[in-house]
Amino acid sequence: DVKVTQSSRYLVKRTGEKVFLECVQDMDHENMFWYRQDPGLGLRLIYFSYDVKMKEKGDIPEGYSVSREKKERFSLILESASTNQTSMYLCASSPTDFTEAFFGQGTRLTVV
């Protein structure tokens, strides 16, 4: 069974903290993505990666960075968490041909 695993289901952090959200996939996929989802705004793409050590900005990269040191792992970093980064964060992976993307269960992050 294919799997995308996000390290935490729920997370509470304080304003100004550095936050790491981890995502691991076991399908040997080249592409990995980070989204955030807020009510009424759908899924918005933060960053994506099409290869190890490669990263590209999505539509809302401000306040975030990413790391992909290994093919199976894609990390989202909030350098200094702010309350407006309270959201559901979703990680996804897909093969090169984009025939199907697989999502993790999501991390609900609350910044207080």
Add this chain to the structure above:
Amino acid sequence: LAKTTQPISMDSYEGQEVNITCSHNNIATNDYITWYQQFPSQGPRFIIQGYKTKVTNEVASLFIPADRKSSTLSLPRVSLSDTAVYYCLVGVISGFQKLVFGTGTRLLVSP
């Protein structure tokens, strides 16, 4: 990337057929059309993908007219468990692309 337009929400009753239409007027020659389904508190999951005419699987059918400027996801005999948000995506399936979701269509199925 081709821009897509879907209805914000739809209502239906159990046992009915539901058709959700997506407009993508500037679809490119190499673009495919893909639909995803998302239940509350879960990540989206792939439903169906097509290029032209009709595609059918065990979950849904996808109808694409000859001009490919729109597509219709058809869910036969919906049940309460089909209540979800449905997203239409348009893009190439090879090479480099962003995989951008819109706001989707919120389908509510009532008894």
